[in-house]
Amino acid sequence: MNFKRLLAKSLSDSNSKQSQQAATYISHIALVRQAADVLIERLGSRIFQQLGQQVPSSIPLLIYHSRYRYFDRVDKHKSVVDSFGCEGAVLAITTQVCEMSLDLSADLLVTAMAPASALIQRLGRLNRKVITTSKGKVKLASGRIGKALVYPWDNKKPYEKEALDTGRQLVKQLAGKEICQQDLSEITAQGSATEQKPCQSEWLEGCWCTRPDFLRESGYTITVLLKEDLADIKKAANERPDKSFKKERQGWTVPIRIIPGFQQWRTNGFYPVAPPDKVEYSAETGAKEL
CATH class of the missing domain: 3.40.50.300 (P-loop containing nucleotide triphosphate hydrolases)
Incomplete structure (x- = not known):
């Protein structure tokens, strides 16, 4: 380019x-x-x-x-x-x-x-x-x-x-x-940009033909924990005054692109746990889906 x-x-x-x-x-x-x-x-x-x-x-x-x-x-x-x-x-x-x-x-x-x-x-x-x-x-x-x-x-x-x-x-x-x-x-x-398309609501505008629908459009990412981080999260949680693993793990979460089959990954709380063969991570360049 x-x-x-x-x-x-x-x-x-x-x-x-x-x-x-x-x-x-x-x-x-x-x-x-x-x-x-x-x-x-x-x-x-x-x-x-x-x-x-x-x-x-x-x-x-x-x-x-x-x-x-x-x-x-x-x-x-x-x-x-x-x-x-x-x-x-x-x-x-x-x-x-x-x-x-x-x-x-x-x-x-x-x-x-x-x-x-x-x-x-x-x-x-x-x-x-x-x-x-x-x-x-x-x-x-x-x-x-x-x-x-x-x-x-x-x-x-x-x-x-x-x-x-x-x-x-x-x-x-x-x-x-x-x-x-x-x-x-x-x-x-x-407001020189063109106006946004009006957001329609099935519930308000569907009248007699209203049907169930999603509240939001699908996104491109999910928030995960890295499998290799779990031991470090546990160690860091034990060093906290409140010993809270749940609070500690929030700082270790990583947004990644949705990977097919992630639904089968194990979870920790409500976070999917990304296997090392699916996501590579560097503190310098961030998450890389393999």
Whole structure:
């Protein structure tokens, strides 16, 4: 993809004669991939591994998504936010978790096409830090307006075509323009995206022909415990003042893609226990379905 070549070129330039200028340009990059029912490692983790061979070792390379143990995700969250708050270059590969939960300011955002509401949230990761000069003027701390590169998303999931069309309309509206956080707020307030389809209720609208139906649409993930963690959970629970295994295990839960046959796995409470031959886990890159 073009964004890979762009990142590779930008990163390789950091070793050139203009290394200081190049390193400043790429100082804080956020790369966003969609997370659907496809494997996370085929998206963020794969790019993480590929860029690991191209990014200079002096530049922190981070990956952050939702498929971590709860306490690992808390640590990852803090690591990403802290890294973007420091001087120097950093590159983060994330999924949609960056839309709301990450309070950071990037100098360059590379993102897949998404619905307008999601793009606005992602664009909100740019141009967040300002400083006040001695003359009382407010300006961007980076000294330049951060850029956003939006590349096509052709997969059918996780968004419907109508939702993606709102994003394409937004990009067309903003392409080539210099915008600020207030511009994004005004666009959001104007409700420029197309209206959501009305949510229908069988119970309220079905009249005489009402029939039983699901309350919610099916999701793509389930929350599990890892079999290899059970002994550690028990040990950690025994060290708690309340000795509560139930409370302790909550911090060890991992969201994963729904795997066919998971209904036959053993359970611990209401959590399925993922066998090692079904889910591989790394505190750095998260859960990987085998």
